[in-house]
Amino acid sequence: MKWFKRILLLLILLIAVVVYLNYPKLNIISGYASKYMASSVTIGGHSPAYINQNDLKMPLIELATTEYSEDGASADVYGLLERKAIDRNGLGSVLVNADYKEDQNYLQPNRNKKFDSLPYPMGQLPPKDSLFPEIDYSKLEKAISLAFSNPEVQKTRTLLVLYKGHLIGEKYEEGFTKDTPILGWSMTKSILATCYGVLQNQGKINMDWPAPIAEWKDDERKEITLNHLLRMQSGLEWSEDYSGISDVTKMLFLDSDMTKAQRIKKAIAKPTEIWNYSSGTSNLLSGILRQQFRSHQEYLDFPYEALIDKIGAHSMIIEADLEGNYVGSSYAWANTRDWARFGQLYLNQGLWNGQQLFDKSWIDYIAKPTTNSNGTYGAHFWLNNGENYPDVPKDMYSMNGYQGQYVFIIPSKEMVIVRTGLAEPPAFNANEVLSGIVSAVE
Structure with missing residues (x-):
């Protein structure tokens, strides 16, 4: 006993x-x-x-x-630590905490959703039926279907291909259509970077400016520039680990103001000495973006007015934290066709229906390999260093997100390929699918 x-x-x-x-x-x-x-x-x-x-x-x-109920969503683990998330019109959903007040007023972005008379992707009308003699359409269809051939493993949800500004193929799993918004996760980082490209083209910002952070002005962090932040080479401490409690998970699921998490971190190296992928850096950049405007309303309007609605990506929404900062690291949603518009904007070298949204040189900037990234990273865009995508043109660069969200941009082939899903390599063989699509064009 x-x-x-x-x-x-x-x-x-x-x-x-x-x-x-x-x-x-x-x-x-x-x-x-x-x-x-x-x-x-x-x-x-x-x-x-x-x-x-x-x-x-x-x-x-x-x-x-x-x-889920009319009041929002709630979750707990074995009855412990219940959390609640609510929806705020125009700002998406957000986790609430003890500081949240239900009667608190909040600003929301103004949208200008114009529906023009141009065919997709440059406008809102259905895409043109186009046949290109250099495309082997049976081979293209086979390559697209390959992404859906083992659904329980690959977990592909949508796939779309643009060629020379024309829609030449798309496929959706059951429950998804061309109109279904999909979370881009870290593809949001590339949207945030493009906002900086637009501001630069307007002559309002320079990537070599020191980061305007008051807390850094009297220590070694004062040497950090916007360029260092966009390239993830600031030298600041950060842990990007989603398997447990880390800097990134605390920021995304505990912080009311996500722009502060990276701001308070100490320097562990000089700028450019190390490359360290950091969602905290992206949200810091979102906070710096907010500083460029006289009011919160101007900040909220800017991404839509100057970029998102400008290219007709009207399904897109960027969610904000409790303090009204866009979560530039992770929380942009858009349907597959609208994600593809961003790829087409880059293929067009920033030109959209006669208006130059960012300078052509911006593409050289974001696609230039960052020191110590092994050729895999530019400025909030991913690059093809020949290892992950050995059978795809080397000039390909991409917007990447958790669980295999991608917008692949291949200038030499004049192609944009979007893939969304719930699995990434090796479960989803991106190289095989991409090479099959590319090889369908002679």
Whole structure:
């Protein structure tokens, strides 16, 4: 009997230790689940049942019990640490905390959703039926279908191909259409960078300017420029680990103001000495972008007025944190066709229906390899160093997001390829799919 009591006591102690060590993680888990549920219902248009059965079936995240009601989404893990996310018109969904006041007024961006008489992708009319003699259409169809050939592993949801500004192929899994908004995750970083390109073209900002951070003016961080931040080579401390409690998960699922997380970090190297991918840096840049405007309203309007609605990407929405800062690291949604518009804008070298939104030199800038990134990163865009995509033209660069969201831009082939889904390499063989599509054009 004594041995039984001792074993029982040890078991209780063991459970207590496990709970103690993992209790903070539950906050992140329930935060992720409730935030994702709220956005996927209100923006993505999916049912709560669909989200629970598909998107939230992930290690650890599936431990959460997640529900949706008119008041928003809520999640907890075994009844512990319930988190709630609500929708704010024009700003997307956001996790709330003890500081949130339900009667608090908030600004929202003004949108100008013009529906012109041009065919997609340059306008809102249906795409033209175009046949190119240099395209092997059966080979193209086979390559596109390859991305959907093993759905339980690849988990591809949508795929679209533009060639010379014409839609030549697209495919959607059940439950998704050309109108379904999809979370781009870190593809949002490239949207944020493009905002800087637009400001530069307007003569309002220079990438070599020191970052305008008051806390840095009296220490070594004063040497950090906007260029260093856009290239993730600031030398600032940051942990981008999604498997547990880290800088990035605390920022995304605990912080009311996500622009501060990277701002307060110390320098662990001089600028350019190391390359360290950081979502905190992107949200810091979102905060710096806000500083460029006289009012919060001007900041909220700018991405839509100067870029997003300008190219007709009317399905896009960038979600904001509780303090009204765009979450430039992670939270832009758009349908597949609108994601492709951004690729086409870059193929057009910043020119859209006669208006130069950013200078041609901006493409050379964002596609220039960053020191110490092994040729894989430019300025908030990813590059093809020949290792991950050995059978794809070397000049390809891309917008990349968690779980395999991509906008691939291939200038030498005049192609834009968009793929969205719930799995990334190696589960989804991007090189094989891309090379199959590219090789269909002689």
